[in-house]
Amino acid sequence: MRRAILLGASGSIGKQTIDILKGQDDIVLVAVSVYEHSDILDELLKDQNIKAVYMKDASGFYDRYPEINFFDGDDGILKMMEAVEYDLVINALVGYVGFKPTYKAISEGKDVALANKESLVVGGDIIKAMMQKTGAKLYPIDSEHSAIYQALKGSDHDEIKRLIITASGGAFRDKKRNELINVTKAEALAHPTWSMGAKITIDSATMMNKGFEVIEAHHLFDIDFDKIDVVIHKESIVHSLVEFSDASILAQLSEPDMRLPISYALFDKHQAFDGAKTLDLLRSPLTFLPLDDDRFPLVKIAKAVGKLGGNLAAYLNGANDTAVSLFLNDKISFLKIEEMILRVLKDAYYKKEVDINDIDQAYHHACDLVYSYINEDIR
Numbered sequence: 001m002r003r004a005i006l007l008g009a010s011g012s013i014g015k016q017t018i019d020i021l022k023g024q025d026d027i028v029l030v031a032v033s034v035y036e037h038s039d040i041l042d043e044l045l046k047d048q049n050i051k052a053v054y055m056k057d058a059s060g061f062y063d064r065y066p067e068i069n070f071f072d073g074d075d076g077i078l079k080m081m082e083a084v085e086y087d088l089v090i091n092a093l094v095g096y097v098g099f100k101p102t103y104k105a106i107s108e109g110k111d112v113a114l115a116n117k118e119s120l121v122v123g124g125d126i127i128k129a130m131m132q133k134t135g136a137k138l139y140p141i142d143s144e145h146s147a148i149y150q151a152l153k154g155s156d157h158d159e160i161k162r163l164i165i166t167a168s169g170g171a172f173r174d175k176k177r178n179e180l181i182n183v184t185k186a187e188a189l190a191h192p193t194w195s196m197g198a199k200i201t202i203d204s205a206t207m208m209n210k211g212f213e214v215i216e217a218h219h220l221f222d223i224d225f226d227k228i229d230v231v232i233h234k235e236s237i238v239h240s241l242v243e244f245s246d247a248s249i250l251a252q253l254s255e256p257d258m259r260l261p262i263s264y265a266l267f268d269k270h271q272a273f274d275g276a277k278t279l280d281l282l283r284s285p286l287t288f289l290p291l292d293d294d295r296f297p298l299v300k301i302a303k304a305v306g307k308l309g310g311n312l313a314a315y316l317n318g319a320n321d322t323a324v325s326l327f328l329n330d331k332i333s334f335l336k337i338e339e340m341i342l343r344v345l346k347d348a349y350y351k352k353e354v355d356i357n358d359i360d361q362a363y364h365h366a367c368d369l370v371y372s373y374i375n376e377d378i379r
């Protein structure tokens with residue numbers, strides 16, 4: 001039996017993880033983070049194994065759940081990780097806040113089932129170096145990386161020719177660039193195939209999400225950026241593919257249901273779960289289209305950033321987190337997200353050799369830069 005900490009329990013991946021964990025006893029939850037979603041605590045804490053909870057503000061909850069150890073504040077998640085004994089972290093946090101918990105778990109030799117993209121995007125090199133040292137493993141929850149992970153089972157690294165990551169194209173796949181000028185938040189949030197949280201749905205519409213996934217794939221599977229391609233596949237049935245040295249291609253197909261990659265990451269095998277839906281191969285044709293780098297420049301930019309390495313992906317991430325939150329708060333238009341990101345990359349203080357503090361500095365500098373552009377625009 002493995003003891004797990006679930007970070008981001010109240011989000012879309014977190015809730016589906018709880019769903020998968022019901023009715024099995026290989027993994028028990030011993031701690032969770034719910035940020036400001038206290039409404040799910042009553043239900044969650046029926047699980048007697050959960051002894052610690054992280055919240056944005058835990059005051060007012062100590063009396064209600066006297067047997068629970070509450071944590072809050074900036075380093076609350078890291079403190080909670082120190083206070084409980086665990087074997088696995090399931091990291092479903094959204095944004096940069098997920099990086100340090102991943103790094104901490106890996107540093108302590110604990111495995112991580114990883115849905116948080118930003119961990120590898122900003123800190124891939126230092127996380128990989130730490131994994132070598134401690135022997136900890138990463139299990140990808142993202143559907144694309146899970147597909148590649150599944151396709152690679154039983155193969156050696158030198159058999160791989162390239163990875164092909166599929167992209168639904170997000171909410172604006174069929175719009176031309178000049179049609180994006182006046183798109184609304186509601187339109188951006190209407191993803192055609194996947195039901196996900198707001199931040200990642202916007203990242204899908206800008207394709208920043210796919211750019212991050214390319215960087216993640218590079219780190220997860222040790223593949224050069226030039227050997228990672230992206231194709232548009234609007235049906236979201238083929239979750240990604242691997243081409244081998246003999247030109248054979250293996251793909252993983254399923255209905256778009258995040259519970260499948262979550263389950264695979266948790267148990268590292270195909271394990272039945274309630275409601276797993278068989279794919280109807282006869283339902284619709286599967287289509288593949290090339291990615292237009294002019295229409296969706298952020299994938300190409302992410303690749304270039306990934307190749308340069310160092311602290312630049314932390315800048316990319318800080319710029320994106322801040323710009324997307326400004327868009328979600330109706331402060332900037334959709335295309336401004338991209339504009340802000342490009343501007344931050346131009347203004348970045350690039351550093352090649354980095355540690356965790358350099359990454360932190362770069363991330364926060366990027367956030368400050370975005371706010372400074374907004375203030376200029378207002379003036």
Ligand code: MG
Nearest residue numbers: 142143144213
């Ligand atoms: Mg994905």
